[in-house]
Amino acid sequence: MQALFTAPPIPKTQPKIDCHVHVFDPLRFPYADDTFYRPTGHEIATTEQLGALMDAHGVQHALIVGPNSGYGFDNRCLLDALQRGKGRFKGAAVVPNHTGREELQALQASGVVGVTLNVALLGTDYYRDAAPLLAHLRELGMWACVQVQFDELLTVKPMLLDSGVQIVVDHCARPNPAAGVDQPGFAALLDLAQTGRVSVKLSSLVKSSAQAFPHRDAWPYVQALIAAFGPQQLMWGSDWPFLRAPARIDYGPLLDLFGQLVPDTGARQAILWDTPKRLFGFV
Template sequence: MLIDTHLHLIDRKRISYPWLEDVPDLNADWSYAAYDDMAQRLGIEGALHMEVDVDPTDIATETAMVAELMAQGGTLMRGAISSARPEDEGFEAFLDRLDLTVVKGIRRVLHVMPDDLSRSSLFRANIRKLGAHGLPFDICALARQLDIAIELIDACPDTEFVVDHCGVPDIAGGAYDDWAASINRLAQRPNVNAKISGITAYATPDWTVDTLRPYVEHVIESFGWDRVVWGSDSPVCTLNASLERWVAATHDLTAGASDDERALFYAFNAARIWDLAL
């Protein structure tokens, strides 16, 4: 069983995505129907929808879209990781309104925001509240921002965290040492997990499995098999690959693991972190 913990769907008729105009290769509708057709053939048996940095007025609409997909018979959709604004005074009221049968986690993209956003006392106080609600927080930060992420994590010891995309290493630029050291520091925090998701987007178009291997193996070695999860990052993975190729690369990268280790990485860790039924 393979659980995709990082699926983006885009419906431009229903929801506004202000950033898409700057990324023409992704500026299209990416439907659940098209994903489902491919995912079923690739052995993906469940998916979490990852928020797509929608206009703040459309956050509830995006969650409603996921709820509708979850209600369909035979659906792969297991829940939503919702966008939110922990920097706002209304965050606690926002949490209280959430349908936790649909919303399984929260993310606020940080890599495109000022570095100090997560350093405010209000932001940190609100992230601490996620622990009481049983909601993990996905961290999407650049490699150079991982030490700032550690500051947030240390301020919120009772909240579960998931570091997206292996911490966004600059694979294309060959950067490794500073990123690897930050991954080691992150892994020392027991409430942090790592998501190996769509890292082909950070490589050059001529990447191979061996290009990715040092990064993936370092994350797994640092966190251990019981704190890593898999994600497609579809459709972002299509920038330098395809969903099919990323799934194939994943199987190649884990070929030497035991059945139990692959089961943890592919599905069971996701079930633990986001309280999913398998």
């Protein structure tokens, strides 16, 4: 049988930071009554399970992203994981647009480095009044962690640029897999590379693909991002525990897929370790 990948696998000894994971612990932190989605079964992802997964694959650190699913604006599960991680984790919290500077400072003191703006779920209209929040993030040196899909970036791009905030874009900006690298939303993302304050997560290719793993139709987007941003503004994320996945996803093959897409060892080192360590302040 022909090998799926031609590049060598990522060795366990390669230092790694996973820049997109979630934690769910409904026994200790029950879901909100009005939650968008209630993760169950294999989607449950406690801090202990996250630590065991990382140990198994030689992952030193992770950015835990607060989910809209399960908890909404309730960050207790996230903050508990940050406290118990004792420096192994950083966090991105979910907060209302009207959140003030003092609340953000308290989150920052607990290990939160940014706030998620899930435009892909909540829509562009929801964030029309987010400028004051972005101003607070800029003043505190925190990140706006933006998830968009298709051409949504075109709508929020002016506000993001005007704010002066540091931006990290999740999941390659989730382009339409059928529209190619020239589609307006993705072209707008590539344009942001010249600002010097935008980074992108090479993560969750399943969200940018109409094909089964290894999602070859999404590879041109990754290649375009590497060419535009360079390894110094890119990072890798798994999106574990793979909420609402259309088919089975395994952590090890995701790492091997990254190795196929980034065969150069220096670029791998930057994307998996140097860049997120520098940008998010891991020690």
